[in-house]
Amino acid sequence: MLTMTDVIREGHPTLRKVADPLILPLTDDEKKLAYDMLEFLKNSQDAETAEKYDLRPGVGIAAPQLNVSKRMIAVHVPSDLPDETEPQFSDILINPKIISHSVKQTCLSEGEGCLSVDREVEGYVPRNKRIRIEYVDTEGNRQSRRLKDFPAIVVQHEIDHLNGIMFFDRIDPDNPMALPKDLEVLGYEED
Numbered sequence: 536m537l538t539m540t541d542v543i544r545e546g547h548p549t550l551r552k553v554a555d556p557l558i559l560p561l562t563d564d565e566k567k568l569a570y571d572m573l574e575f576l577k578n579s580q581d582a583e584t585a586e587k588y589d590l591r592p593g594v595g596i597a598a599p600q601l602n603v604s605k606r607m608i609a610v611h612v613p614s615d616l617p618d619e620t621e622p623q624f625s626d627i628l629i630n631p632k633i634i635s636h637s638v639k640q641t642c643l644s645e646g647e648g649c650l651s652v653d654r655e656v657e658g659y660v661p662r663n664k665r666i667r668i669e670y671v672d673t674e675g676n677r678q679s680r681r682l683k684d685f686p687a688i689v690v691q692h693e694i695d696h697l698n699g700i701m702f703f704d705r706i707d708p709d710n711p712m713a714l715p716k717d718l719e720v721l722g723y724e725e726d
């Protein structure tokens with residue numbers, strides 16, 4: 536199973552590379568990595584396993600973070616409803632592409648972090664509020680999804696990793712707490 540020791544950290548050159556598209560069908564190794572990535576996220580969200588292996592509570596991870604410069608991400612976003620056990624969005628996305636997106640932007644009120652970044656970085660990370668993505672799943676089937684808000688933020692954060700972009704690259708250095716117009720901060724319900 537993957538643990539935090541398998542995750543490369545800020546400063547490792549692979550995090551700044553543009554990852555290569557995967558050729559289908561996936562090799563057995565690529566398929567194993569895909570499943571390991573999704574299992575890592577599920578493990579990290581299981582209190583006992585997370586504590587036992589000291590895992591940070593992950594909602595998404597990209598292959599480059601495991602030093603594999605290939606266009607593959609895993610996402611496992613829990614539901615924000617208390618009694619709901621089904622995740623909001625959970626899948627392995629091969630060669631994901633943002634096909635279109637809303638003009639409207641959003642950001643997390645508490646900013647972002649990263650499994651590959653061992654420090655707090657202040658500031659809003661503006662992202663598209665709604666996105667339409669296309670990707671191939673591990674069975675080789677093309678998938679198309681429309682996502683918004685937190686699941687959309689997670690997928691955009693992970694696709695950035697496939698292009699060598701870190702979340703703090705998107706924070707305005709002159710005014711980290713600047714809120715671009717047309718941006719709705721996520722986390723505070725608009726009354």
Ligand SMILES: COc1ccccc1NC(=O)N[C@H](C(=O)N(CC(=O)NO)CC1CCCC1)C(C)(C)C
Nearest residue numbers: 580591592593594595596647648649650688689692
């Ligand atoms: C179960 O955990 C949660 C439940 C509800 C809300 C949030 C979370 N967890 C997270 O946001 N987790 C972050 C995360 O996995 N990432 C992914 C990452 O680093 N990928 O490379 C960072 C997030 C910042 C915005 C989107 C993803 C870390 C960096 C804090 C571990």
Ligand SMILES: [Zn+2]
Nearest residue numbers: 648649650651
């Ligand atoms: Zn990250």
